[in-house]
Amino acid sequence: MMVRNNGRPQGHLLAIFAIFFVASIATAEIFYTAFSPVIQDGFVNTAAKICPVAQDGYTSNNFPWTHDPTCVNVVLPNEEGTGLGIHQTFCTYTNVNYNNGRGISFVVSPEVAASITSETFGMSVGGLEGQVGEEMGMWEVKEAGWKGRGLFAKKDVGAIFSGESVILKTPVLFVAKELLATPSTSRRQFVLKKAVEQLPRKIQDILMKLDVSVDGTVEDIVTTNGITVKWPWVDENPELLTVIPEAARINHACRPNTLWRFDDYTLSFEVFALKDIKPGEEITRSYGFEKRSSHRRVKSLEANFGFTCQCALCTAPEPILSASNDRLSEIKALKSVLPTDQKDTPQLLGLLPNLIQQLEEEGLLAELPMYEEILAYTWSSFGIEDRARYWAGRARRHWAVVAGRESWDQRRVGDLFDDVRGHSTWMSWEGDPWEGIWKEGTEISPLKELAFPVHRI
Numbered sequence: 001m002m003v004r005n006n007g008r009p010q011g012h013l014l015a016i017f018a019i020f021f022v023a024s025i026a027t028a029e030i031f032y033t034a035f036s037p038v039i040q041d042g043f044v045n046t047a048a049k050i051c052p053v054a055q056d057g058y059t060s061n062n063f064p065w066t067h068d069p070t071c072v073n074v075v076l077p078n079e080e081g082t083g084l085g086i087h088q089t090f091c092t093y094t095n096v097n098y099n100n101g102r103g104i105s106f107v108v109s110p111e112v113a114a115s116i117t118s119e120t121f122g123m124s125v126g127g128l129e130g131q132v133g134e135e136m137g138m139w140e141v142k143e144a145g146w147k148g149r150g151l152f153a154k155k156d157v158g159a160i161f162s163g164e165s166v167i168l169k170t171p172v173l174f175v176a177k178e179l180l181a182t183p184s185t186s187r188r189q190f191v192l193k194k195a196v197e198q199l200p201r202k203i204q205d206i207l208m209k210l211d212v213s214v215d216g217t218v219e220d221i222v223t224t225n226g227i228t229v230k231w232p233w234v235d236e237n238p239e240l241l242t243v244i245p246e247a248a249r250i251n252h253a254c255r256p257n258t259l260w261r262f263d264d265y266t267l268s269f270e271v272f273a274l275k276d277i278k279p280g281e282e283i284t285r286s287y288g289f290e291k292r293s294s295h296r297r298v299k300s301l302e303a304n305f306g307f308t309c310q311c312a313l314c315t316a317p318e319p320i321l322s323a324s325n326d327r328l329s330e331i332k333a334l335k336s337v338l339p340t341d342q343k344d345t346p347q348l349l350g351l352l353p354n355l356i357q358q359l360e361e362e363g364l365l366a367e368l369p370m371y372e373e374i375l376a377y378t379w380s381s382f383g384i385e386d387r388a389r390y391w392a393g394r395a396r397r398h399w400a401v402v403a404g405r406e407s408w409d410q411r412r413v414g415d416l417f418d419d420v421r422g423h424s425t426w427m428s429w430e431g432d433p434w435e436g437i438w439k440e441g442t443e444i445s446p447l448k449e450l451a452f453p454v455h456r457i
């Protein structure tokens, strides 16, 4: 039986290193992978209607779908990318009633479909919809020059504050990225078209009017507007492209004013403000590559998304671009010398304030709280209360934006902020924290940190 547990590990740390290394490791899950014993190939035999999907060890014909799945067998490229590999089945699964009649279609393997439980369907964010974004008059779709149309904060409402939700919707389409890599063009297009045709008419019309890049097929709509999410409920965590028509209008910026999160349990997709957005300002998100230098960023966006970036940074005058490139190099260099051995922890006091400052100046805000939190634990471990509290306060504020006000991350560092001396990291460093910290001929020095003002939070 698959166990779904969105809870995260509790407990404290001389957390500095744990955060570093554990943050990137996905929460371990026990995955239940089902295999559909009868796969009908919709392309070969379009009359075949039944494509049973195993659920919790039992087999049911169409749960929770309102249409019988339609499947195709395709050949995937092999792992080396040098030729064709194994055959794989992908099917269209639709629930036309999902989320108060918004509807939802998946074009995925039977294993992925089998991992979607009735619980997920019961937890849809239907109740919250209608309170966020469009319906609240927060934003509107308008012309955005070279970028086509875009999403803008409405002029006649106040600012959208950092952390505030801008869009909270369920996707209407999920497509396995693997399918898009197959050479079986007609089979691929067959199931993709089916997935749209089975959705409610209103959503079909909205989907088919989204921006396109090549030929206006459903595949083109999916690749132009889809956002990549990982599906953690089956082995190998396949990537799915998901289309949320409202979010699809958001243009790319290398220094965006929103971030998004996808809850793979409730299937809710939320776009939220990363910083305050003024009335009339364009709402942007990053499609990726934001840490690369300007030239490489533009090339990567062209290669992966087929457009030449016209965002504020990419079109900025040369001195601004080169200052940004310098900061990006500095950020990379600082990250590369961060200590990986616990005995070198004191070096963090010199390196992290510099890194945080560069990230802040560069507008790479999403990365701030992790480093601020590490710094807070470091000061706490050396028994310097005001500095531990200062950095914990900053980390807590930034986590509340980046991970959410109710997030575990925000609460975790909040524990330190609320009671530094009672925290498990307090005075946990054994020995003299200043020993070996000044390295002859290097800039690794805590002096920079000591120059940081300690504000009352």
Ligand SMILES: C[S@@+](CC[C@H](N)C(=O)[O-])C[C@H]1O[C@@H](n2cnc3c(N)ncnc32)[C@H](O)[C@@H]1O
Residues within 6 Å of the ligand: 146, 147, 148, 149, 150, 210, 211, 213, 224, 225, 226, 248, 249, 250, 251, 252, 253, 305, 306, 307, 308, 309, 310, 311
């Ligand atoms: C997901 S859509 C965004 C909304 C789209 N502009 C529209 O009119 O619906 C992605 C497309 O918008 C355009 N676009 C998005 N961000 C851009 C940017 N920074 N510079 C130039 N074009 C951009 C590109 O044509 C891209 O293929």
